[in-house]
Amino acid sequence: MHVDGKPYRTIWLAEDGWSVEIIDQTKLPHAFETVCLQSAEDAAHAIRTMQVRGAPLIGATAAYGICLAMHAETTDDALDAACENLLATRPTAINLRWALDVMLQHLRACEQSARAKAAYQKAAEICDEDVVTNQAIGTHGAALIAQAWQRAGKDRPVNILTHCNAGWLATVDRGTALAPIYHAYDEGIPVHVWVDETRPRNQGAALTAWELGKHGIDHTVIVDNAGGHLMQRGRVDLCITGSDRTAANGDVCNKIGTYLKALAAHDNGIAFYVALPFSTIDWSIADGVAEIPIEERDPAEVTRISGRADDGSLATISITPGNSRAGNYAFDVTPGRLVTGLITERGVAEASSEGLLCLYPEKARATGGTKQ
Amino acid sequence: MHVDGKPYRTIWLAEDGWSVEIIDQTKLPHAFETVCLQSAEDAAHAIRTMQVRGAPLIGATAAYGICLAMHAETTDDALDAACENLLATRPTAINLRWALDVMLQHLRACEQSARAKAAYQKAAEICDEDVVTNQAIGTHGAALIAQAWQRAGKDRPVNILTHCNAGWLATVDRGTALAPIYHAYDEGIPVHVWVDETRPRNQGAALTAWELGKHGIDHTVIVDNAGGHLMQRGRVDLCITGSDRTAANGDVCNKIGTYLKALAAHDNGIAFYVALPFSTIDWSIADGVAEIPIEERDPAEVTRISGRADDGSLATISITPGNSRAGNYAFDVTPGRLVTGLITERGVAEASSEGLLCLYPEKARATGGTKQ
Numbered sequence: 001m002h003v004d005g006k007p008y009r010t011i012w013l014a015e016d017g018w019s020v021e022i023i024d025q026t027k028l029p030h031a032f033e034t035v036c037l038q039s040a041e042d043a044a045h046a047i048r049t050m051q052v053r054g055a056p057l058i059g060a061t062a063a064y065g066i067c068l069a070m071h072a073e074t075t076d077d078a079l080d081a082a083c084e085n086l087l088a089t090r091p092t093a094i095n096l097r098w099a100l101d102v103m104l105q106h107l108r109a110c111e112q113s114a115r116a117k118a119a120y121q122k123a124a125e126i127c128d129e130d131v132v133t134n135q136a137i138g139t140h141g142a143a144l145i146a147q148a149w150q151r152a153g154k155d156r157p158v159n160i161l162t163h164c165n166a167g168w169l170a171t172v173d174r175g176t177a178l179a180p181i182y183h184a185y186d187e188g189i190p191v192h193v194w195v196d197e198t199r200p201r202n203q204g205a206a207l208t209a210w211e212l213g214k215h216g217i218d219h220t221v222i223v224d225n226a227g228g229h230l231m232q233r234g235r236v237d238l239c240i241t242g243s244d245r246t247a248a249n250g251d252v253c254n255k256i257g258t259y260l261k262a263l264a265a266h267d268n269g270i271a272f273y274v275a276l277p278f279s280t281i282d283w284s285i286a287d288g289v290a291e292i293p294i295e296e297r298d299p300a301e302v303t304r305i306s307g308r309a310d311d312g313s314l315a316t317i318s319i320t321p322g323n324s325r326a327g328n329y330a331f332d333v334t335p336g337r338l339v340t341g342l343i344t345e346r347g348v349a350e351a352s353s354e355g356l357l358c359l360y361p362e363k364a365r366a367t368g369g370t371k372q
Numbered sequence: 373m374h375v376d377g378k379p380y381r382t383i384w385l386a387e388d389g390w391s392v393e394i395i396d397q398t399k400l401p402h403a404f405e406t407v408c409l410q411s412a413e414d415a416a417h418a419i420r421t422m423q424v425r426g427a428p429l430i431g432a433t434a435a436y437g438i439c440l441a442m443h444a445e446t447t448d449d450a451l452d453a454a455c456e457n458l459l460a461t462r463p464t465a466i467n468l469r470w471a472l473d474v475m476l477q478h479l480r481a482c483e484q485s486a487r488a489k490a491a492y493q494k495a496a497e498i499c500d501e502d503v504v505t506n507q508a509i510g511t512h513g514a515a516l517i518a519q520a521w522q523r524a525g526k527d528r529p530v531n532i533l534t535h536c537n538a539g540w541l542a543t544v545d546r547g548t549a550l551a552p553i554y555h556a557y558d559e560g561i562p563v564h565v566w567v568d569e570t571r572p573r574n575q576g577a578a579l580t581a582w583e584l585g586k587h588g589i590d591h592t593v594i595v596d597n598a599g600g601h602l603m604q605r606g607r608v609d610l611c612i613t614g615s616d617r618t619a620a621n622g623d624v625c626n627k628i629g630t631y632l633k634a635l636a637a638h639d640n641g642i643a644f645y646v647a648l649p650f651s652t653i654d655w656s657i658a659d660g661v662a663e664i665p666i667e668e669r670d671p672a673e674v675t676r677i678s679g680r681a682d683d684g685s686l687a688t689i690s691i692t693p694g695n696s697r698a699g700n701y702a703f704d705v706t707p708g709r710l711v712t713g714l715i716t717e718r719g720v721a722e723a724s725s726e727g728l729l730c731l732y733p734e735k736a737r738a739t740g741g742t743k744q
Contacts, residue, residue: 119415167535197674199571202691209696221698223571223674225596225629229704232631232661240518259596259604263635289604302569302595303577305677307689317679317690319574320421324567325579326593332601355477 029210036082040069040082047089055169059095063123094245127256134174141180159191164255165207166242176275193219200301228264244274250336250351251288262338275343299326401582412441412454419461420734426542429468446487473516506546519684529544529562536627538578538614548647550613565591572673600636615648619639621659622723634710647715671698
């Protein structure tokens with residue numbers, strides 16, 4: 001996507017041919033700054049501190065973390081240590097494990113002397129594949145937006161509610177939940193996006209609003225509390241969110257609060273779609289609500305908020321009494337029964353074992369599936 | 373209630389015998405400051421800027437606003453003008469209209485020369501009645517908490533989730549939603565409160581956390597997104613919120629986001645109670661979801677957040693891109709079907725026309741009711 005006219009991905013190889021550059025997403029929307037990663041630990045730090053975030057981008061950054069490790073040392077020990085360190089950064093996003101598995105499998109089969117080059121090639125493939133995947137998600141999802149526009153009589157914009165940021169900033173490019181919106185907009189369908197601010201880290205208010213604004217898409221930032229009211233009053237046509245991990249039964253783990261919006265959509269007969277690439281599906285999890293581990297993060301993300309002071313500087317303030325405890329649960333799980341459909345690169349699936357296996361029949365053969 | 377050992381109400385007559393003092397709730401939890409109101413416009417300003425908020429306290433402040441108007445001038449015109457100005461401050465909270473109606477009816481029947489004294493007497497009555505009402509709500513609600521404690525085997529605290537602030541700061545004293553919690557705690561039942569921060573104005577993080585802390589009640593501040601996840605994982609025993617206006621059919625208008633928590637409680641089989649005084653019931657509204665007007669407030673409440681800078685000063689920061697629009701809907705309506713019970717000063721009612729008329733049979737006689 002473009003930032004002030006210049007094309008960007010969220011992660012790219014630096015001009016030196018080996019170090020890796022990222023956009024520091026903790027500074028957005030107040031400042032656009034890039035950071036250069038020069039070691040696997042730099043990559044782990046970027047994931048841990050959420051300079052990069054979003055399941056697909058976490059996977060891509062981990063892949064480049066392995067490249068940086070191999071640039072320094074190509075032994076099995078170095079490979080294993082880098083994998084272990086990167087895997088420990090975020091427990092919920094499944095793409096992290098997926099990308100590391102892809103890298104590990106590929107590099108274990110290589111001679112040590114060939115590993116560095118092979119790693120950079122594979123990481124680039126993972127990134128390019130992410131972009132192609134997201135473009136396909138965009139095409140499939142845009143058809144749903146076009147249908148909603150038609151149903152509404154084509155005389156007003158389609159109102160789409162999204163939670164957190166599953167835009168191009170959450171991926172290598174194009175986004176997952178926002179890919180259909182970009183695609184529909186680029187095709188001339190008028191869209192308006194309700195942007196949940198997405199406490200505690202405000203990825204909606206900070207990142208989704210920023211990237212929609214940069215693309216010229218009409219949007220309104222709302223507090224996370226507002227979506228139910230808007231749905232009740234007929235002001236939302238459909239919802240699209242991303243997913244950090246999707247269970248084999250169609251349960252969707254995504255940013256905390258997604259479940260509440262799915263409940264409201266269900267209560268008001270509004271379509272609730274989740275957009276996700278194949279790499280986000282965890283075929284080993286049969287029941288998402290019961291089994292997906294939920295990351296608990298630093299309570300300071302709840303008690304303190306960062307933003308732009310009136311003099312333009314970045315500032316952090318405390319919003320709770322000093323002696324009050326806070327809890328910070330990063331994700332929740334939306335049962336598949338509340339999800340109208342899963343928008344993947346292969347098309348739109350019902351959020352169930354059967355639905356997913358229809359799109360990914362090779363997984364039924366590989367795992368025995370749930371249908372015998 | 374006590375603040376650092378000293379008993380306080382949220383509104384009281386100053387030592388001069390005519391001006392009125394309030395706690396400036398926009399400064400909490402960072403600073404405890406009182407403000408002296410000396411005119412009806414001062415009272416309107418305090419309501420408009422939310423120095424005082426919470427349906428019962430808004431009503432009490434409006435009543436004292438009439439006193440201040442009568443202190444200056446006791447003509448019919450002065451009375452009508454003050455009523456009109458005060459009524460325009462907040463469109464959703466029904467107690468405002470209720471308190472002004474009580475004052476108006478009382479004062480219209482008085483000689484002009486007797487109006488000032490009569491106004492102060494009536495306002496004091498409204499305040500004292502609020503305290504008695506809330507104590508009764510506390511007694512009835514505490515019984516529900518005691519039952520939940522017993523059901524859980526009495527071997528751990530009862531986990532109660534609340535939204536916004538319906539504590540003593542929202543009333544003259546004791547609170548509505550928090551009155552049962554204070555009552556249960558004072559009776560020795562171990563309680564732990566999940567405090568929704570309640571964006572955009574953070575009345576939970578700022579006010580509920582502050583007053584629970586001052587009373588020594590164990591609590592954890594969470595983002596508004598987290599409640600569904602906690603309910604799914606069995607970490608909430610019951611929910612209690614307040615109400616800004618309750619329709620005759622049991623629909624409850626309360627702080628934006630209440631509806632989402634009620635949906636999650638319903639989906640997880642968790643009791644969802646709403647605590648409210650009689651003065652919050654709007655018998656003229658037959659269908660709350662369809663008919664209650666929802667206040668839209670300044671979008672800056674969404675895009676800007678105030679808190680305590682690290683040097684202890686109060687600061688305000690912006691959290692959205694400068695060119696992103698925001699929407700600020702202050703309330704939503706929870707359908708009675710999602711409410712387990714309405715805790716009133718007369719006992720616990722089913723959230724329906726029938727339930728409310730069982731507790732308030734005089735309203736069936738007065739209005740013809742819904743049962744013939």
